[in-house]
Every structure is written in C-alpha cells, then in structure tokens.
Amino acid sequence: MAQNSSRPVGRHHLHIPGPTPVPDRILRAMDTPIIDHRGPEFAKLAKRCLDGVKTIFKTTNPVIIYTATGTGAWEAALVNTLSPGDKVLVYETGQFSNLWKAMAEKLGLKPEVMASDWRTGADPAKIEARLAEDKNKEIKAVCVLHNETSTGCLSPVNEIRKAIDKANHPALLLVDTISSLASTDYRHDEWGVDVTVGGAQKGLMLPPGMSFNAISDKALAANKTAKLPKAFLAWDEMLNMNKVGFFPYTPATQMLQGLAVAIDMLHEEGLDNVFARHNRLAEATRRAVKAWGFDIICKDPKYYSPTITSVLTPEGVDADAFRALALSNFNVSYGASFGRFAGKMFRIGHLGDINDGDMLGGLAVTEMALTLANIPHKKGGVQAAMDYIASAHAKPSRAAAE
Structure with a gap:
C-alpha cells in the first residue's frame, strides 16, 4: 500500500x-483531571501562579491573570485606568501599536499617534518633547509596545520612563510585553511601568488564552477614578478574590496548571x-x-x-x-x-x-x-x-x- x-x-x-511550541512537560501538566475551582487544591495552585508570575514581571505588586488573549489585557489596561475622552499618546512602532490605538478609539478615548516609519523602536526623546509641550497635562497615558511583533523592533522602556519623568508629566506608562515577556529583560517595578500587558502564548510557552496586567500603585490609584465601563475585566473584583486564591468567575484551570510549570521551567534555566x-x-x-x-x-x-x-x-x-x-x-x-x-x-x-x-x-x-x-x-x-x-x-x- x-x-x-x-x-x-x-x-x-x-x-x-x-x-510558540508548547514543551511536552507543560502539555503533561495540563493533561490532568479537572479540579474544583472553588476547592482548597485550586487555591494552592492559584496562589502558586499569582505569586510566581510576579517573578517573571519582576514586581512585588499584584499581577492579574485573565482568561483572554493579549487583546483582552490591552483592553483591561485602558478601561481600568482611564475615563471617556481621555487623551492617550500612542507611539506607532508597527501594526500592533496601531491596533491598540484603534481599540482606544473604540473605547471612547482620544489617542494621539506619534508616527514612525515602522523601522525603529519608540524614541524617548520624542516622547519627552511631546509631553513637555502638554502644559495642561491633557495626556493621561503613554502607550508603548516593548517589542513590536510586526516589525521586530524593541523599545527602551526604562529610558521612556525617564523621559516622562524629565518632562515632569503625570501620564501613566502602559507597556505591551506580549512578544517580549520571559524572553528578554523586563523590570516592571524598577522601570516604573504602571501597567504591563503580557500574554501566555509566547515566552511563557503556553497555548493562547491567558493574559496579564501587572499594576503599579499609581495605576491602582487611577483605577479608583477611572470611569470607562468594565465588568469581566475589572481589577477590583479580581484583586479581592485573588487574595484568597480564587477568581470571580470560572478560571482556565488547565492553563494555570501549565503556567505553574512554565514558571518553574524558566527559573530552572x-x-x-x-x-x-x-x-x-x-x-x-x-x-x-x-x-x-x-x-x-x-x-x-x-x-x-x-x-x-x-x-x-x-x-x-x-x-x-x-x-x-x-x-x-x-x-x-x-x-x-x-x-x-x-x-x-x-x-x-x-x-x-x-x-x-x-x-x-x-x-x-x-x-x-x-x-x-x-x-x-x-x-x-x-x-x-x-x-x-x-x-x-x-x-x-x-x-x-x-
């Protein structure tokens, strides 16, 4: 024959x-019987993941885990910190920065785009100059992709934070690390990032379907006055439930099983x-x-x-x-x-x-x-x-x- x-x-x-390819060890970790997402075994798993993922973002602050792709975490970063009509500065480094800008428009924000030729990362000096011009502090957030997935350009997030500070501007710094997290150096706390967006399906070696918001104290303060509508993506309910090892809705249990092992593997290497x-x-x-x-x-x-x-x-x-x-x-x-x-x-x-x-x-x-x-x-x-x-x-x- x-x-x-x-x-x-x-x-x-x-x-x-x-x-990216999912390692066999993670596949085996996910290939286990479903456990009760309201039981003590799950609480241990959730706390292991919630604590462990902080070490990947290099933060001591909360990291929220969503059952959503990175697009969901993009939206969460915006709706939990901003209000209708807020102006946001988006540095155009490629296709995905433009998609984040388009999302901001759909949510009722007013994005201002800093255009580029798509062949470099974000320029801190240009961001500093634009913020220095904003005498009335109308810009409420600066949105940057750490790594532009469409072009392969890495932006200097640490220098961008310094640029915002040099301009003496109160804007939040929102950073997408979907194609850089767990693959290149990133320091949420040390670099003064307010919201870091991450995804599971790249450096974390998991299937698609999980994403993250790492949040600063400044972002938490902004959340108290943010007026954009939010329900599933709301930080407050997540944070309250996470304190005791649970989620306000049924979580992706098997993805969490894989995440726990992925974190272990990254630290073992x-x-x-x-x-x-x-x-x-x-x-x-x-x-x-x-x-x-x-x-x-x-x-x-x-x-x-x-x-x-x-x-x-x-x-x-x-x-x-x-x-x-x-x-x-x-x-x-x-x-x-x-x-x-x-x-x-x-x-x-x-x-x-x-x-x-x-x-x-x-x-x-x-x-x-x-x-x-x-x-x-x-x-x-x-x-x-x-x-x-x-x-x-x-x-x-x-x-x-x-």
Missing part, C-alpha cells in the same frame, strides 16, 4: 513570533540564561539574513528584537507566496506581513522553548526554500549562523581557561 504523502512527517518548524539564549538565537538569525543579502526591517541595531526578525524581501518578490511555498515543501511557518510592508516581508520567530538546533533547522529550511522559490540570494546564511552560535558557546569556556 502506498504511503499517504500528504501526512507531514516529523515536527512542524514553527517560526512564527507566537504562539535561570532568567538571565533565558535572555542570553534568545539574544544568541536572534543574532544568529540576523547574521543568516544578512549573509543571504537581505535587509532587516529594524534598521537600527540598538532596537533589534531578541524574539523576532522581520526580513524585507527583494523588490518584486511576494513574501506571502514565499511563505506558502516554504510551508508546502518544508513544513515551516513564518510570521505574516502587515500594513505598509504587506507582501514585502516575512517574520522569523526565535522565541520560547527553542534551542540552537531548532533554530538552525529553521534557518536551513529557509535557505532551501529561497532556492526553491528562485529568490535571488547569496549562499551561506546557515553557515554564518552556525559559526556565530559556535563562537558564542566557546566564549565562556575560553574565559574559564584564562
């Missing part, structure tokens, strides 16, 4: 910038080691892309993302057709293109539970797909990545020998 040639063999090369691994894989990917002769959407190295590399394809090349060819022939998925770069780029994700071999395998099939698609490129991208990774691993041993 002939084999079914339509069955993909082996594991899928998932190199989208999230959702060590957060600094997690960040170093992501930086290594990101640099290896960029070296491959440059060796192929392609441009990276993020044009300034100081804004390079540790989790996503957006690749600009040559003039006349349909990036989405290339993605389809690569999937069909090599079972690899890349991130889609958006907005002003629609059809002109593809995004390589290098985040979550992936190692050097996983990344090199993904880059190897990329180079083969470029050849199959007859896209003009130079050879040797994978070799450049291999050389870099080998040298990165050799450095610690050399230092020890010295």
